[in-house]
Amino acid sequence: MNHEHDHQTQQHNHEHSHDYGHDHQLPCKDILTNLNAYIDGELDNALCRDIETHIKSCPNCRIVVNTLKKTIQLYQMDGQETTLPDEARHRLMTRLDLDDYVAKE
């Protein structure tokens, strides 16, 4: 089963939010414009509330927001697991002539 909308339709929908059959106070376009700031929690309360209201009744925007947040989260998790291997750390300290300061385990 494929949930994918074809690209043209999507583009169209985002330019005319009323196509969803909801009377949004904010058009989808405004969600896109403020997406980054919304995700980063940088919007003032009023705009933030408007976006949340919109998202509740607009499945497409909700999916975009949720998958975008999830994408970022997966990269953060991946990042947290990446650390400098011990051998590389030792080579670094040697190269920098800081062998004496290698942390004792």
Added chain:
Amino acid sequence: MNENINQQEISLEALQRKDKAAFAQLVAQNSDHIYRLALKMLGNPQDAEDILQETFIKAFNNIDGFEGRSKVSTWLYRIAVNESLSLLRKRKDNLTSIDASFETDDGDILPRQIIDWCCLPERELISDEARHYITEAIDTLSDANRATFLLRDVEGLSTREAAKVLDISESAVKVRLMRARMQLRESLTDFFANKLAKESA
């Protein structure tokens, strides 16, 4: 890892008189971050280790010129990003990245695929295959967008700090970050939509 050591303030004065203990502390606090950034920028551990070493050697040699207007960590990131970008330029036989996003006239980026894969079970989202894909997907970003995404979303720098590291305006950071995030979202959607189709089959 020892959190206390990691959070101690390092005196710039000690660094500038080339105090070895202070340098060792600087390395301890920043080497994981610099290595991770370089690894994600360059995609291979050997290059990442070279950049890591180069970054600290440059820092040691040029610490006198560091004026302390930004955090030392920001300055280190800056050296590491510049070293990484210059290595990438040398390598430029690598395929040019495709900017997969769609932009409207006023610069908004339109999502291409609307598929809700967030509901996939955790084991699908963090399977070895998924993690491998996630690692590779970041290489499809342009170097500039990748650096911005890594600094902001993986390293957790503020827009202002990332702008300093990259020597671009804060609004340019925002534009690049948006492009990177949206492009990665599409890439992960390509992958996870497939998994979703299999789950529900």
